[in-house]
Amino acid sequence: MTEFGFIERIAQLFSGLPANGFEGIGDDCAVLPLGSGESLLFTTDLLTEEVHFLRDRTSPRELGRKSLAVNLSDIASMGAQPVATLLSLALPSDATGEWAEEFMQGYREMSEEFSAALVGGDTTRSASGITINVTAIGRAADDRIKRRSDARPGDVIFTAGELGASGTGLRDLLEGRCDTPAAALHRNPQPQVAEGRWLAGRPEVHAMMDLSDGLASDMRHILDRSGVGAEIDTALIPVAAGSDLRTAACGGEDYKLLLTADADAAAQLAAAFRQTFRSPLYPLGRITRDGGLVWLQDGRPVELDWQGFRHY
Amino acid sequence: MTEFGFIERIAQLFSGLPANGFEGIGDDCAVLPLGSGESLLFTTDLLTEEVHFLRDRTSPRELGRKSLAVNLSDIASMGAQPVATLLSLALPSDATGEWAEEFMQGYREMSEEFSAALVGGDTTRSASGITINVTAIGRAADDRIKRRSDARPGDVIFTAGELGASGTGLRDLLEGRCDTPAAALHRNPQPQVAEGRWLAGRPEVHAMMDLSDGLASDMRHILDRSGVGAEIDTALIPVAAGSDLRTAACGGEDYKLLLTADADAAAQLAAAFRQTFRSPLYPLGRITRDGGLVWLQDGRPVELDWQGFRHY
Numbered sequence: 001m002t003e004f005g006f007i008e009r010i011a012q013l014f015s016g017l018p019a020n021g022f023e024g025i026g027d028d029c030a031v032l033p034l035g036s037g038e039s040l041l042f043t044t045d046l047l048t049e050e051v052h053f054l055r056d057r058t059s060p061r062e063l064g065r066k067s068l069a070v071n072l073s074d075i076a077s078m079g080a081q082p083v084a085t086l087l088s089l090a091l092p093s094d095a096t097g098e099w100a101e102e103f104m105q106g107y108r109e110m111s112e113e114f115s116a117a118l119v120g121g122d123t124t125r126s127a128s129g130i131t132i133n134v135t136a137i138g139r140a141a142d143d144r145i146k147r148r149s150d151a152r153p154g155d156v157i158f159t160a161g162e163l164g165a166s167g168t169g170l171r172d173l174l175e176g177r178c179d180t181p182a183a184a185l186h187r188n189p190q191p192q193v194a195e196g197r198w199l200a201g202r203p204e205v206h207a208m209m210d211l212s213d214g215l216a217s218d219m220r221h222i223l224d225r226s227g228v229g230a231e232i233d234t235a236l237i238p239v240a241a242g243s244d245l246r247t248a249a250c251g252g253e254d255y256k257l258l259l260t261a262d263a264d265a266a267a268q269l270a271a272a273f274r275q276t277f278r279s280p281l282y283p284l285g286r287i288t289r290d291g292g293l294v295w296l297q298d299g300r301p302v303e304l305d306w307q308g309f310r311h312y
Numbered sequence: 313m314t315e316f317g318f319i320e321r322i323a324q325l326f327s328g329l330p331a332n333g334f335e336g337i338g339d340d341c342a343v344l345p346l347g348s349g350e351s352l353l354f355t356t357d358l359l360t361e362e363v364h365f366l367r368d369r370t371s372p373r374e375l376g377r378k379s380l381a382v383n384l385s386d387i388a389s390m391g392a393q394p395v396a397t398l399l400s401l402a403l404p405s406d407a408t409g410e411w412a413e414e415f416m417q418g419y420r421e422m423s424e425e426f427s428a429a430l431v432g433g434d435t436t437r438s439a440s441g442i443t444i445n446v447t448a449i450g451r452a453a454d455d456r457i458k459r460r461s462d463a464r465p466g467d468v469i470f471t472a473g474e475l476g477a478s479g480t481g482l483r484d485l486l487e488g489r490c491d492t493p494a495a496a497l498h499r500n501p502q503p504q505v506a507e508g509r510w511l512a513g514r515p516e517v518h519a520m521m522d523l524s525d526g527l528a529s530d531m532r533h534i535l536d537r538s539g540v541g542a543e544i545d546t547a548l549i550p551v552a553a554g555s556d557l558r559t560a561a562c563g564g565e566d567y568k569l570l571l572t573a574d575a576d577a578a579a580q581l582a583a584a585f586r587q588t589f590r591s592p593l594y595p596l597g598r599i600t601r602d603g604g605l606v607w608l609q610d611g612r613p614v615e616l617d618w619q620g621f622r623h624y
Contacts (some may be wrong), residue, residue, distance in 0.1 A: 006412060006435055013420050014430045020395040022431040030398070030431035032449075034346055042432055044447055046400035050439035083332040086342070088358035088445050100318060108325050118326045119334040119342035120354055123318055127362035128440035133400050135356055135447040 026225060027148050028074040028209055029138065039145060041138040043074035049129030057173045060099045062187045063132070064106025070212065071136035072114055072191035073255040077210035079146045079200020080138030082116040082193065088133040090126035114193055144200040146208035146259070151226035155206055155260035155287040158270070160195050161279070163215060164243030167251015182242050189255040195277060196257055202272075204265035214252045215284075217308020219293055222260065229291035234302075238282040250306050260287050338537060339460050340386040340521055341450065351457060353450040355386035361441030369485045372411045374499045375444070376418025382524065383448035384426055384503035385567040389522035391458045391512020392450030394428040394505065400445040402438035426505055456512040458520035458571070463538035467518055467572035467599040470582070472507050473591070475527060476555030479563015494554050501567040507589060508569055514584075516577035526564045527596075529620020531605055534572065541603035546614075550594040562618050572599050 011025045023031040029041035047067055049055055058066075068085060075082045087107065091100060111118055116136070169186025177183060192210070199205045207222050215237070223230055239248040261269050263286075270281040285296065295304045323337045335343040341353035359379055361367055370378075380397060387394045399419065403412060423430060428448070481498030489495060504522070511517045519534050527549070535542055551560040573581050575598075582593040597608065607616045 006408075007433075009413070010416055010430065010433070013416055014423065017420075017424055017429055018427050019431075020427070020429045022396050022429050024396075024429060024431035025433075030396070032396075032431075034348075036346075036348065040352070042396075042398060042447075042449070044398040044400050044432055044434055044445070046402055046434045046436055046443070046445060048402045048436060048438050048443065051402070051437050084334050084336075084342070084344075084354075086354060086356040086447055088356050090358055090360045090363070090443065096318075101321070104322055104325055108329075111326065112329055115330050115332070117329055117332045117334050117336060118322065119331075119336035119344075120356055121319075121322070121337075122356055122358045122445075124358055124360060125363050126360050131358070131360065131402065131443045131445075133356070133358060133434075133443075133445035135354075135398055137354070 028077045029080070031145060033142055037142055039140055039142050041075055041078055041080045041140060042135065043071055044133065044135040045071050047132045049131070054173065055095070055130065057178050058187050060102035061106035064103040065110045066187060066189060067132045067134050068107055068110045069189045069191050070255065071134045072116070072193060073189070073210045073212065075136050075138035076191045076193040076196030077208055077257060078140065079144050079196050079208065080140035081197060082114050082136055083139050084117040084119045084137045085111065086135040087118060087121040089121070089123045090131040091123070092126045092128060092130065095130050114191070140200065146200050146205060148207055148209050148222050149225040151207035151222050151228050151260040151287045153228055153287055153289045154263050156263050156266040157230060157232065157284045157287060158259050158261060158281040159211065159238065159256050159284060160192055160259070160281055161254070161256035162238045162240040163211065163254050163256060164248030164251050165240035166253040167214070167247040168240070168243040170251070170253070186253065189253060191255060192257050198276060199257065199259060202269060204262040204269055206260045206262065208257060208259040211254045211256050211258050212252060213308040214250045215248070215258065216250045216306040218258055222258070223293060229288040229294065230285060231288055231294045231296050232285035233296045235297070236282065236284050246306065250308065252308065340389045341392070343457060345454055349454055351452055351454050353387055353390055353392045353452060354447065355383055356445065356447040357383050359444045361443070366485065367407070367442065369490050370499050372414035373418035376415040377422045378499060378501060379444045379446050380419055380422040381501045381503050382567065383446045384428070384505055385501070385522045385524065387448050387450035388503045388505040388508030389520055389569060390452065391456050391508050391520065392452035393509060394426050394448055395451050396429040396431045396449045397423070398447040399430060399433040401433070401435045402443040403435070404438045404440060404442065407442050426503070452512065458512050458517060460519055460521050460534050461537040463519035463534050463540050463572040463599045465540055465599055465601045466575050468575050468578040469542060469544065469596045469599060470571050470573060470593040471523065471550065471568050471596060472504055472571070472593055473566065473568035474550040474552040475523065475566050475568060476560030476563050477552035478565040479526070479559040480552070480555040482563070482565070498565065501565060503567060504569050510588060511569065511571060514581060516574040516581055518572045518574065520569060520571040523566045523568050523570050524564060525620040526562045527560070527570065528562050528618040530570055534570070535605060541600040541606065542597060543600055543606045543608050544597035545608045547609070548594065548596050558618065562620065564620065
């Protein structure tokens, strides 16, 4: 069974249980409306050695930063402000002491950068590799939360940054080139928290998520949840310097925002974004009524075997 | 560095960061007052293969139940009602398919029993053993939350159940006797959620926590947080059938509530508890002004090398 197959099975198993006020499985975060006009948002991510990172090719400080960053990116992707995290660490005997101290220094740096408190956790011994689990909690006004499920036919699709650097960096790392700019970007993702909050304040933004598994995979989540299709012009995909088109579409872990916006307001949105962040929103194509995800070259549909990213 | 040394170091590292309204590290759960008279409570626990469980000596269904139970016990220990959980699973290739399905069946059974929704999670491949992380969320009225820090000199110390069965069961399992009653209890802890909520409604209950690391260790957490001492009469420790006194005091994972209550109301509290739950509160001794944790035999202090429990 694939990961997504297993998640669907879990959702099915639990569908009969009370929701206790939560919007649960299916988006980047679970959402709990507090009844006061605000909601809390929850997300969790598990990183295991040799699957999500190679210990000899990342510093503990970078790993501390990244463990938090990937969770803050989920909070950002729905437009929320991070408020707190819980951190679980399973450490083998050769990754305690100095390793653990440096990991926590990195985790603290990023916590401080995004004003997130560390409110709980669990530390334990591990019989084999390092495992890290972070649960992040965010806060947002109810009417500023963006979901995967709100894309509408005619919407313009944007990414809030260039793609492919992380995928290229991962390839560099696996081939032993640890000091390339792309490898550094792969180890040091930066969650688009300010961008997410700003976009959440714009009613013309309909659907939003973060690109963690790659455009080819993540775009399909928006389509599935919204019940729509999409046409993406491959020539419009913003390929990061040193990367290539296929990696930009299929590589994972870029942690840039992916969003759809009302076509009539899209140009104005992009201009205001550029003015605020000194960085463009890149239009990729359009949401269609149906038909799945269609890649266009020179305006014509092409068959591409592009799939999302799988870890190591 | 010990686990507690590392946790203290983490608390120190993060002390300068904004708390964002949370009561953080130091109790069974982090507490977020919502401003409406209610709070949310958060806890997280990581279970790793060979440290917290042996795959060939527990069924996946039992492990699913236990992964949730240990977290619900933390929610119960502060008097809250569980509302939701997030579940992260890292599974090696030989623990997918049927194993994963049975694990989820067990997790679902216990979720249903305590009306907890599953609202998020992460599933990933593992290069070595199984790792499970659960984050549980609870809800309670602000004025019904019980903490480790509220024990007062003169309080009577109680446990809400017999002790030692889990520790004895663990010994049985490690020695290959997987079918003893104690081994079954070790694999199937039951969180005292109803008991915790009931006790939380009694103002004469001052401090409360759950016994996960053993009385000898956990009692010291109440003393440290409350700035008090304690005298425990070893003859009063309720030893579970088939267990022994030392295991009852030092063994872990009994998941019974440990509480302190005003001496003037203690007898009435115990009587009402027995009437409600058909099971006694066991008095163990008294909170003192200071002097650490003192074990008494025949009314006299004795030196015992009793320490808390460490996993496998």
